[in-house]
Amino acid sequence: MRGRAWSNGSPSPSGAGYGIVISTSDRDRYFSRGLRAVTLMLENGPTVTVSLSDSFWRRCSEFRSAEIGRWLIDRGLAPWPKGKPPRFELEVVEPGLVHVRSAG
Numbered sequence: 426m427r428g429r430a431w432s433n434g435s436p437s438p439s440g441a442g443y444g445i446v447i448s449t450s451d452r453d454r455y456f457s458r459g460l461r462a463v464t465l466m467l468e469n470g471p472t473v474t475v476s477l478s479d480s481f482w483r484r485c486s487e488f489r490s491a492e493i494g495r496w497l498i499d500r501g502l503a504p505w506p507k508g509k510p511p512r513f514e515l516e517v518v519e520p521g522l523v524h525v526r527s528a529g
Contacts, residue, residue: 440493
């Protein structure tokens with residue numbers, strides 16, 4: 426599945442306010458509603474466990490974490506030019522475990 430970097434509009438140099446967003450159709454296709462957390466293996470970076478809020482299951486299909494933000498910043502991917510967030514390929518390795526790598 427594909428994803429892109431996400432910002433809440435007020436990201437911090439600490440990494441807070443960043444994440445990765447996927448489409449709601451991919452969310453429904455690849456993730457079970459009973460799942461409360463997802464572990465993301467970030468390419469050349471840390472493995473991060475992200476809690477899934479109730480809003481994730483409604484309309485806000487973002488994996489939000491300051492650790493993801495620090496990974497984006499450390500790789501020079503954040504902040505990005507307006508309207509041009511970095512894109513990623515996400516592969517579900519097993520339920521609740523996802524490998525994230527750059528899409529190009």
